[in-house]
Amino acid sequence: MLIGFLVLLLLQFVGELIVMYTGMPVPGPVVGMVLLLIGLIVNGGVPEVLRQPSEALLKHLALLFVPAGVGLMLHFGLLKDDWLAISVALVVSTALAILITTLILNRSAKKLQQLEERK
Amino acid sequence: MEFWVFFSAKPLMWLIITIAVFLSSSWFNRRLGGTPILHPVLVSLALIIAFLLMTGTPYETYFEGAQFIHFLLGPATVALAVPLYDHFERVKKMLLPLVVACMAGAVTAAASALLVAQALDASTGTLLSIAPKSVTSPIAIGIAEKLGGYPSLASGLVLVTGALGCILAPPIYRILNVQDEAVKGFGLGVAAHGMGTAFAFEYGLMAGAFGGLAMGMTGAFTAFMLPLLIPLLGIG
Numbered sequence: 067m068l069i070g071f072l073v074l075l076l077l078q079f080v081g082e083l084i085v086m087y088t089g090m091p092v093p094g095p096v097v098g099m100v101l102l103l104i105g106l107i108v109n110g111g112v113p114e115v116l117r118q119p120s121e122a123l124l125k126h127l128a129l130l131f132v133p134a135g136v137g138l139m140l141h142f143g144l145l146k147d148d149w150l151a152i153s154v155a156l157v158v159s160t161a162l163a164i165l166i167t168t169l170i171l172n173r174s175a176k177k178l179q180q181l182e183e184r185k
Numbered sequence: 186m187e188f189w190v191f192f193s194a195k196p197l198m199w200l201i202i203t204i205a206v207f208l209s210s211s212w213f214n215r216r217l218g219g220t221p222i223l224h225p226v227l228v229s230l231a232l233i234i235a236f237l238l239m240t241g242t243p244y245e246t247y248f249e250g251a252q253f254i255h256f257l258l259g260p261a262t263v264a265l266a267v268p269l270y271d272h273f274e275r276v277k278k279m280l281l282p283l284v285v286a287c288m289a290g291a292v293t294a295a296a297s298a299l300l301v302a303q304a305l306d307a308s309t310g311t312l313l314s315i316a317p318k319s320v321t322s323p324i325a326i327g328i329a330e331k332l333g334g335y336p337s338l339a340s341g342l343v344l345v346t347g348a349l350g351c352i353l354a355p356p357i358y359r360i361l362n363v364q365d366e367a368v369k370g371f372g373l374g375v376a377a378h379g380m381g382t383a384f385a386f387e388y389g390l391m392a393g394a395f396g397g398l399a400m401g402m403t404g405a406f407t408a409f410m411l412p413l414l415i416p417l418l419g420i421g
Binding site: 071074075077078081092093094095096098099100102103105106107112116117119120121123124125127128129130131132133134135136137138139140141144145147148150151152154155156157158159160161162163164165166167168169170171172173174175176178179 | 203204206207211225226229230233234237238244247248251252254255257258259260261262263264265266267268269270271273278279282283285286287289290291293294295297298299301302305306307308310311315318319321322324327335337338340341342344345346347349350353354357358361363365367368369371372373375376377379380382383384386393399401404405408
């Protein structure tokens, strides 16, 4: 469990280093995620020591967003001025994004299913 | 009062409060049948912000304790590779439609948010902070900085978007009659990043994995796309 956690931290660190030296506009942890995925594909499986800490972290993913979110309290001024624009923009754009993504994907997912049923 | 003065200065207290409030909000949410309108993250935010305002505690003091939780976002993002690997066969088969859907969804999210907010006279600072709203917090903060928006406002709007995604997705999926777990997870990940992904895990591990994939793809793509889109819309 501890070894797996160390691996996650090390890959995040390597990701941060790569981002620092290449100036990519992507955050370090995302690069670390890609590195881990490549590692798992090469390894051909997920070692149990890695699976335990990963699933423990992902199970409580929602909790990890709370500290940053409380930072909203720093922006009550701006929120008061632009609350209508912000709320309408967020609701409309979020609904549209889900709609477009799902419409495109649902069609190809159904096709794939039909292909597999024919086999 | 002595007790309060002593304890409120300790990072430990804010750590305890964050976890305790989140656990109670989750418990309360489950009792109500998991309604996303009272999403545990949103309820926790409201309660903690109210508490900080009532006690006159600055955000910086709170974050001294809460940063230990915030820090885990990094390794958790790396860990998303595990469920992704578990469903890698499925991802490989659908790679092209996934890329197309992600790009279309990301452009739709940013462009429609900017156009609506612009039409309703939002200030430029607000516009530039709204632009990365569908992207996972660590990426969104970086994007807002680069564009000249307010990073902490951006991270707050990201969370509100995340909760909205969890509220809006289930009825949209019902109307479109979406059955496929992978599609459900992917849509949530594109529109509502990590919170959508966390919500997708409730549909199942496959949905969660596709949510994580969508979150990573959308974040990386949006970071490159926004600097091109924003001058196109005449903002900034």
